[in-house]
Amino acid sequence: MRRCSHPGCSWQAIAPSDDAALEQYAEHLVNAHAKTVEADIPDGMVQIKLREDDEWITTTFEEARDLHDSFHDH
Known part of the structure; x- marks a missing residue:
């Protein structure tokens, strides 16, 4: 399982594999924390x-x- 390491962010991946979790995590980082x-x-x-x-x-x-x-x- 992968969780977001940004302070105060409780996001975590729900995925069938590590690769899928990493893809979800990358998407989350861009959408929620990127500028x-x-x-x-x-x-x-x-x-x-x-x-x-x-x-x-x-x-x-x-x-x-x-x-x-x-x-x-x-």
């Missing part, structure tokens, strides 16, 4: 910041997922 910003980001890269006051990090999607998971799995 659109104007930025020049190279193809194949994403920008993330782990805390509200951190600088934006430009990285690959895979690295962003690893950073997010390690940050929230303390």
Whole structure:
């Protein structure tokens, strides 16, 4: 099962598999917690910041997922 790690968010996936839960989680993050910003980001890269006051990090999607998971799995 996958739960949202954002403070105060009680969302959790209800899915038949880990892959389906991850897809639901990604959809939830975009719909509930993402913002659109104007930025020049190279193809194949994403920008993330782990805390509200951190600088934006430009990285690959895979690295962003690893950073997010390690940050929230303390």
